[in-house]
Amino acid sequence: xxxxxxxxxxxxxxxxxxxxxxxxxxxxxxxxxxxxxxxxxxxxxxxxxxxxxxxxxxxxxxxxxxxxxxxxxxxxxxxxxxxxxxxxxxxxxxxxxxxxxxxxxxxxxxxxxxxxxxxxxxxxxxxxxxxxxxxxxxxxxxxxxxxxxxxxxxxxxxxxxxxxxxxxxxxxxxxxxxxxxxxxxxxxxxxxxxxxxxxxxxxxxxxxxxxxxxxxxxxxxxxxxxxxxxxxxxxxxxxxxxxxxxxxxxxxxxxxxxxxxxxxxxxxxxxxxxxxxxxxxxxxxxxxxxxxxxxxxxxxxxxxxxxxxxxxxxxxxxxxxxxxxxxxxxxxxxxxxxxxxxxxxxxxxxxxxxxxxxxxxxxxxxxxxxxxxxxxxxxxxxxxxxxxxxxxxxxxxxxxxxxxxxxxxxxxxxxxxxxxxxxxxxxxxxxxxxxxxxxxxxxxxxxxxxxxxxxxxxxxxxxxxxxxxxxxxxxxxxxxxxxxxxxxxxxxxxxxxxxxxxxxxxxxxxxxxxxxxxxxxxxxxxxxxxxxxxxxxxxxxxxxxxxxxxxxxxxxxxxxxxxxxxxxxxxxxxxxxxxxxxxxxxxxxxxxxxxxxxxxxxxxxxxxxxxxxxxxxxxxxxxxxxxxxxxxxxxxxxxxxxxxxxxxxxxxxxxxxxxxxxxxxxxxxxxxxxxxxxxxxxxxxxxxxxxxxxxxxxxxxxxxxxxxxxxxxxxxxxxxxxxxxxxxxxxxxxxxxxxxxxxxxxxxxxxxxxxxxxxxxxxxxxxxxxxxxxxxxxxxxxxxxxxxxxxxxxxxxxxxxxxxx
Amino acid sequence: xxxxxxxxxxxxxxxxxxxxxxxxxxxxxxxxxxxxxxxxxxxxxxxxxxxxxxxxxxxxxxxxxxxxxxxxxxxxxxxxxxxxxxxxxxxxxx
Numbered sequence: 086x087x088x089x090x091x092x093x094x095x096x097x098x099x100x101x102x103x104x105x106x107x108x109x110x111x112x113x114x115x116x117x118x119x120x121x122x123x124x125x126x127x128x129x130x131x132x133x134x135x136x137x138x139x140x141x142x143x144x145x146x147x148x149x150x151x152x153x154x155x156x157x158x159x160x161x162x163x164x165x166x167x168x169x170x171x172x173x174x175x176x177x178x179x180x181x182x183x184x185x186x187x188x189x190x191x192x193x194x195x196x197x198x199x200x201x202x203x204x205x206x207x208x209x210x211x212x213x214x215x216x217x218x219x220x221x222x223x224x225x226x227x228x229x230x231x232x233x234x235x236x237x238x239x240x241x242x243x244x245x246x247x248x249x250x251x252x253x254x255x256x257x258x259x260x261x262x263x264x265x266x267x268x269x270x271x272x273x274x275x276x277x278x279x280x281x282x283x284x285x286x287x288x289x290x291x292x293x294x295x296x297x298x299x300x301x302x303x304x305x306x307x308x309x310x311x312x313x314x315x316x317x318x319x320x321x322x323x324x325x326x327x328x329x330x331x332x333x334x335x336x337x338x339x340x341x342x343x344x345x346x347x348x349x350x351x352x353x354x355x356x357x358x359x360x361x362x363x364x365x366x367x368x369x370x371x372x373x374x375x376x377x378x379x380x381x382x383x384x385x386x387x388x389x390x391x392x393x394x395x396x397x398x399x400x401x402x403x404x405x406x407x408x409x410x411x412x413x414x415x416x417x418x419x420x421x422x423x424x425x426x427x428x429x430x431x432x433x434x435x436x437x438x439x440x441x442x443x444x445x446x447x448x449x450x451x452x453x454x455x456x457x458x459x460x461x462x463x464x465x466x467x468x469x470x471x472x473x474x475x476x477x478x479x480x481x482x483x484x485x486x487x488x489x490x491x492x493x494x495x496x497x498x499x500x501x502x503x504x505x506x507x508x509x510x511x512x513x514x515x516x517x518x519x520x521x522x523x524x525x526x527x528x529x530x531x532x533x534x535x536x537x538x539x540x541x542x543x544x545x546x547x548x549x550x551x552x553x554x555x556x557x558x559x560x561x562x563x564x565x566x567x568x569x570x571x572x573x574x575x576x577x578x579x580x581x582x583x584x585x586x587x588x589x590x591x592x593x594x595x596x597x598x599x600x601x602x603x604x605x606x607x608x609x610x611x612x613x614x615x616x617x618x619x620x621x622x623x624x625x626x627x628x629x630x631x632x633x634x635x636x637x638x639x640x641x642x643x644x645x646x647x648x649x650x651x652x653x654x655x656x657x658x659x660x661x662x663x664x665x666x667x668x669x670x671x672x673x674x675x676x677x678x679x680x681x682x683x684x685x686x687x688x689x690x691x692x693x694x695x696x697x698x699x700x701x702x703x704x705x706x707x708x709x710x711x712x713x714x715x716x717x718x719x720x721x722x723x724x725x726x727x728x729x730x731x732x733x734x735x736x737x738x739x740x741x742x743x744x745x746x747x748x749x750x751x752x753x754x755x756x757x758x759x760x761x762x763x764x765x766x767x768x769x770x771x772x773x774x775x776x777x778x779x780x781x782x783x784x785x786x787x788x789x790x791x792x793x794x795x796x797x798x799x800x801x802x803x804x805x806x807x808x809x810x811x812x813x814x815x816x817x818x819x820x821x822x823x824x825x826x827x828x829x830x831x832x833x834x835x836x837x838x839x840x841x842x843x844x845x846x847x848x849x850x851x852x853x854x855x856x857x858x859x860x861x862x863x864x865x866x867x868x869x870x871x872x873x874x875x876x877x878x879x880x881x882x883x884x885x886x887x888x889x890x
Numbered sequence: 891x892x893x894x895x896x897x898x899x900x901x902x903x904x905x906x907x908x909x910x911x912x913x914x915x916x917x918x919x920x921x922x923x924x925x926x927x928x929x930x931x932x933x934x935x936x937x938x939x940x941x942x943x944x945x946x947x948x949x950x951x952x953x954x955x956x957x958x959x960x961x962x963x964x965x966x967x968x969x970x971x972x973x974x975x976x977x978x979x980x981x982x983x984x
Contacts, residue, residue, distance in 0.1 A: 716900065
């Protein structure tokens with residue numbers, strides 16, 4: 086346990102304290118106490134920068150379950166540190182924002198901050214774990230805390246729906262990921278990521294490699310809202326806005342990105358990885374931006390935009406794998422994609438966080454997020470407007486903001502694919518830049534919608550619940566800081582390049598970076614009249630044109646009916662699964678004991694018959710058989726007649742009497758097979774049970790005393806014949822297959838010698854194997870008490886004793 | 891000689907028992923069956939006695955005594971059931 090571990094666990098410890106702050110110090114907003122922690126953590130993690138700058142890493146380990154090879158190894162390298170800084174930095178800003186966003190009086194703040202701190206700790210654990218099992222543990226903890234946060238206003242139906250949906254999808258992915266992790270550990274015999282990376286070459290050859298990759302990617306794709314698993318993210322917008330800003334733009338949805346980046350060194354050499362990650366990412370980019378334009382809710386737009394931007398990062402990570410196929414670092418231009426991915430990751434966290442906070446401000450001050458009701462807020466909220474412009478223009482990829490730079494780099498990465506001739510890229514590679522460009526056009530359109538539909542245009546006071554005014558200063562601090570970062574990173578991108586981006590990118594493609602080497606990260610605004618610049622100009626021109634004519638073609642979206650959407654697929658399949666499971670259960674659990682007995686017996690016949698058939702188990706050995714006497718035959722005839730009478734009898738009384746006759750005949754069998762004790766007991770018990778049957782018979786309700794013969798059902802006859810035949814066959818086979826002699830000679834020799842008795846049966850019952858007797862006595866005692874209880878205790882439904890009748 | 895006689899008696903007793911079983915199955919009334927059952931009990935006593943002689947053991951004498959008692963109790967219980975509809979009247983329980 087080191088300071089680093091303490092840092093990772095500190096949010097959990099803090100979460101324990103939150104309720105005390107909330108209850109004990111009601112006058113101060115609980116958020117202020119919470120705020121201290123992420124700030125401390127942020128400064129603590131800043132201290133790692135000088136180490137990771139030189140591609141060094143810090144590793145601290147402590148054993149959790151050493152016998153299973155599970156330890157909690159905290160590992161801070163460039164990639165982990167980048168994420169840790171995002172989590173704590175944006176975490177601090179979000180906590181600050183939430184102090185002003187959530188009212189002290191109306192909201193249950195202790196719940197909120199406990200969930201948020203749980204999430205923060207879990208997320209830190211995800212990005213700083215080297216052990217895959219620990220990573221999975223924290224991963225599921227993020228799912229759970231996200232579930233809690235989405236359903237924060239749990240009295241709303243939509244919140245619960247969104248929380249359930251995100252839970253189902255992310256946990257589905259998480260479980261797949263666990264499968265992938267187990268396969269990986271099977272292949273590499275370790276849970277440690279770094280040890281797996283060192284064996285990457287051998288793992289690539291392994292037959293389980295592809296399965297492990299697909300399962301891990303399922304986890305990453307569901308968490309990072311990639312196509313087709315993005316559907317939970319728009320519904321997660323029912324969460325409070327600070328949660329959306331934190332979880333669903335900056336941190337949790339990037340856990341999948343982190344996983345893909347972290348495991349790239351293991352998987353990325355494979356062509357499947359390139360195609361799956363790259364193609365899913367680029368299609369998600371296109372699809373998310375296409376869908377964002379038709380949204381009318383500001384948070385809906387932002388949700389789809391997050392989906393689309395995550396697709397962008399994902400596709401860059403996929404495409405970045407191409408670099409591995411070229412050895413030399415010096416002129417390896419294909420590393421650009423990985424660098425762009427890391428850069429855009431930072432950029433997206435900044436501008437998307439600020440945009441969510443802006444939307445929260447608008448929501449808070451006007452009472453609505455619907456762009457059809459909003460408009461003309463520029464005069465009321467100038468500061469918010471400025472922040473929104475910075476965020477949205479950065480998202481659209483306009484200079485001089487940081488989004489412009491990463492978008493240019495994105496185009497560079499995509500264009501470079503055209504020159505590659507691996508993995509069939511000659512034929513299909515063109516799709517990447519085209520989809521990227523079209524997606525960017527739509528990105529431009531919805532970015533403009535966010536700004537201009539909200540802040541310009543006609544002011545519609547009649548549609549708003551309250552009179553809009555500028556938000557309190559406290560609420561604006563966090564988005565202002567983020568917007569300032571957008572501008573600063575935009576103007577001075579090289580602040581980041583060797584401190585954060587290079588170490589993170591080097592961690593994603595470590596095989597290319599030798600000791601002492603560095604990737605060359607140079608980001609500049611102006612790199613001549615390149616294709617990328619022309620593409621950006623095209624995006625802006627076409628985007629502006631399409632935005633102006635938006636009202637003309639927005640109806641095109643209605644061409645696709647809502648029924649073919651993925652949401653509808655999710656809803657109907659969930660419904661169908663429920664209905665299907667229900668009707669399936671209904672179809673075989675019909676409530677009749679008769680049916681269940683038929684199942685049991687049919688399986689009995691089936692399984693035993695199958696086993697005997699396939700194992701060729703039936704044998705009939707005549708060696709060991711005793712001669713059959715006349716009495717036995719006569720008794721068998723009598724007992725058979727009695728049994729047939731039971732079955733054929735018209736009245737129940739006849740059946741009972743015949744049953745008694747059968748029982749007595751059995752005792753006669755005991756006599757001729759020389760078992761006096763058994764015969765005695767059998768006689769007594771038979772008498773008692775016949776008397777009990779008579780008792781039951783007497784108490785049968787008057788109405789259902791059908792005095793008629795049992796009905797004939799062919800199925801029942803077949804089943805009973807089958808069971809009888811099966812048992813007979815089994816008994817014959819068992820008898821024919823005696824492997825060794827009985828152990829009874831010991832008892833014969835020692836009954837008197839050792840146990841001082843002459844009755845061997847009784848000596849066995851109370852001496853050699855007295856334990857069985859003890860518990861049979863208990864069984865009888867329980868049965869007696871049970872019957873007494875059933876007769877005496879007559880509780881009515883309310884649990885009171887009913888009148889004795 | 892004794893053995894042969896015993897076996898012969900056993901056959902006879904068995905035939906008698908088959909006759910009682912026929913009555914037990916055929917009926918036609920419940921009392922017929924009960925009497926048949928009682929007679930089967932007694933026949934069993936005889937049968938077991940002969941069997942223990944054949945098997946040369948006195949281990950089954952208990953069984954004979956028990957059968958006598960049970961057959962009596964059983965027949966009484968059935969009779970009481972037929973007459974009153976119940977075997978143990980529970981009015982003392984109140």
